Amino acid sequence: MKRLILIAGVVAVTAFMLTWFVRPPADDTATGSRVSAPKDIEALSAGSAVVVIARPQGEPRVETVFNSPFMVQEFAVTERWKGDPPATLAVRMEGSPADNKDVSPQREYVLYLNPFEFERGVSTGQWWISGAGVDGIFVVDGDSALRIRHDPASPIKERQSIPSLRAAVGG
Amino acid sequence: MSGRCKVPVAVVAGTIVGVGGSQVAFAYELFDGCHYVTPTLKWKPALKSQTYLDEAQATAWAWTSTSTPISLTQASSGANVTLASGNWGSTEHDGYMRMNDGGPWYCGASGHWDQGTIAWLNTYYTDGYSSTKKKSVWVHEVGHSLGLAHSGEGAACSVIPIMAPETSDRYGRCSKSTPQTDDVNGINFLY
Numbered sequence: 001m002k003r004l005i006l007i008a009g010v011v012a013v014t015a016f017m018l019t020w021f022v023r024p025p026a027d028d029t030a031t032g033s034r035v036s037a038p039k040d041i042e043a044l045s046a047g048s049a050v051v052v053i054a055r056p057q058g059e060p061r062v063e064t065v066f067n068s069p070f071m072v073q074e075f076a077v078t079e080r081w082k083g084d085p086p087a088t089l090a091v092r093m094e095g096s097p098a099d100n101k102d103v104s105p106q107r108e109y110v111l112y113l114n115p116f117e118f119e120r121g122v123s124t125g126q127w128w129i130s131g132a133g134v135d136g137i138f139v140v141d142g143d144s145a146l147r148i149r150h151d152p153a154s155p156i157k158e159r160q161s162i163p164s165l166r167a168a169v170g171g
Numbered sequence: 172m173s174g175r176c177k178v179p180v181a182v183v184a185g186t187i188v189g190v191g192g193s194q195v196a197f198a199y200e201l202f203d204g205c206h207y208v209t210p211t212l213k214w215k216p217a218l219k220s221q222t223y224l225d226e227a228q229a230t231a232w233a234w235t236s237t238s239t240p241i242s243l244t245q246a247s248s249g250a251n252v253t254l255a256s257g258n259w260g261s262t263e264h265d266g267y268m269r270m271n272d273g274g275p276w277y278c279g280a281s282g283h284w285d286q287g288t289i290a291w292l293n294t295y296y297t298d299g300y301s302s303t304k305k306k307s308v309w310v311h312e313v314g315h316s317l318g319l320a321h322s323g324e325g326a327a328c329s330v331i332p333i334m335a336p337e338t339s340d341r342y343g344r345c346s347k348s349t350p351q352t353d354d355v356n357g358i359n360f361l362y
Contacts, residue, residue, distance in 0.1 A: 031276055031315045033266035033308045035296055036339035065259050066291070067273025094262070118260045118295065132263040152321075 034132045039155055041168045048112040048130040050083035051169050053140065056105045057088070060097050069096040072126060073103060075111065081169045085113075085127075092116050092126045094133050102139070102148045110145050110165055112136030131156065138165070198322050199332065199357030205278035206318030207251060210240035210362040215250035219257055219294050226302055227254040230290075230309040233349045234317070239358040241317065252316050254309060256292040265296040265338055266308040268315035276315070288316040307348035308338055314354060318361045323353060332357075 038044040045051060054075035063070050071093045077085060091111065093100055103109070112130040115123045130136035135156045138145035145165055147158045216227045231243040231254070243252065259267065270276060271287040279285030290312035297305050314334050321336040328345035332353040335341040342348060350358070 031268035031312075031320075032262075032264035033311050033341075034337045035263050035265050036343075037337050064273070066255070066257055066269070066289075068267075068269055069273075114261070116261055118258055120295075124260075128261055128263070130263075 032132070037154065038131055038135060041156060041160065041165060044112050044131055044135055044156060045082065045169045048082065048114055048136060050085045050089075050111075050113045050127070051081040052077045052083075052085060052089070052111050052113070053079040053081070053108055054089060054111055055108050056103055060100070060103075062096055063092075068094075069099075070094060071097050071100050073100070075109070078108060081110075081166055089113065090126045092128055108140040109148075110138040110140060110162075198326070198330075199334065199353050199360075200320035200322040201357065201361065202276055202315075202318055202320050203278065204318070204361065205276070205282060205284060206361045208281075208283045210358075211242045212244070212251040213246035213249055214243045214252040214254055215246055215248075217253050217255040217289075223256045223292065223305065226305040226309060229302075229306050230254060230313055233306065233310050234313055237350050237355050237358070239350075239355055240362045241358055243313075251287050252313060253287065253289040254313070255289050256294050256297065258295050259291070259293040260295055262293065262295075265293050265300070266312040267291040267293065268312045290316050303346075303348045304338070304342050307333070307342040310349060311335075311338075311341065314350065317358060319354060319357045322357075 038047055054077045056073050057076045058074050060071045060073040063072060073091050073093065075089045075091055077087055077089060089111075091113065093103070113127040113136065114130055116126040116128040117124055131154070134149040134151045135147070135154050137149060138147050138160070140162070143163070144159055144161050147156060214231050216224055218224060218227065228245065231245065234241045235243050253271070268276065269289045269291065270284070271289060290309055292305060292308055297308060300308070310333050319334045321334055323330070323332040323335045324337065324340060326332070326335065330351070330353065331341060331345045331347060332351045333341065333347055333349065334354055335347075
């Protein structure tokens with residue numbers, strides 16, 4: 001009987017450990033339904049009107065939609081990889097500045113962008129990060145770039161070299 | 172994320188140990204086990220136009236008619252779940268779940284939602300959707316309201332859950348607009 005209890009205990013603990021380590025944490029940020037998602041960096045590039053390296057400048061402002069905050073941050077473009085965007089871009093991001101503390105004027109970012117609009121074909125003057133605001137923003141870290149938004153469902157690799165990102169754009 | 176509960180017991184229960192110790196893993200994912208106190212819930216519509224009302228009612232019925240304790244009854248006040256439609260712009264999201272205060276999900280200290288939730292359709296996209304496609308997004312968002320997180324992306328259509336994160340996958344590829352076996356398992360674990 002003691003042996004049986006011991007075996008049951010070991011099985012239960014093993015199951016707990018396996019589950020704990022194998023099962024990824026629930027996606028605690030994305031409660032949205034994505035229209036679709038790019039399967040790789042080439043698709044992300046192809047689906048973006050503009051790809052740039054840029055640096056945040058000035059203070060962000062907040063706009064709300066149905067009580068939900070969106071941060072609008074100006075970026076100064078330092079390199080153009082795709083498209084012919086203006087020198088500064090107003091980029092719209094989900095959440096408040098407190099939710100976007102990983103966007104710092106001390107760093108440069110690779111941004112994959114499309115015009116943001118409420119009415120089809122009518123520009124708001126703002127830009128949206130391609131890949132549902134998640135996939136298309138990387139912080140430059142030496143000769144590589146690290147994706148700063150973490151959606152477990154995203155197939156886009158978290159760290160990529162700058163040359164490989166640039167090659168995927170075709171630049 | 173401050174203010175969010177961590178209830179690891181919900182994670183443990185995602186696995187059954189079968190005879191001989193073989194493991195049968197559930198695919199469903201949870202918001203750390205956070206959910207409503209009761210499965211008997213009231214919902215109300217908050218719609219951009221009445222053209223969405225049929226889909227809202229079909230969504231509530233899609234969950235009520237599952238083999239779970241969930242019951243969603245339309246009510247004019249005291250709603251736990253609001254089914255809303257509005258224009259969020261070109262965010263590449265056709266649906267959102269938000270708490271009543273507009274914020275993302277967070278748990279009360281008891282491990283339950285401490286306020287109602289809103290299942291949104293983003294009409295920037297959904298105005299161009301068929302009735303069934305709208306329902307697919309809404310049933311997915313109400314799944315979040317009930318406590319289910321994303322799961323099953325890219326799964327075979329025979330097993331893909333309504334909680335698969337992309338409409339192009341869940342509906343475009345697999346034509347799912349109602350809760351599936353995995354979703355039902357998740358709800359029956361929670362309630």
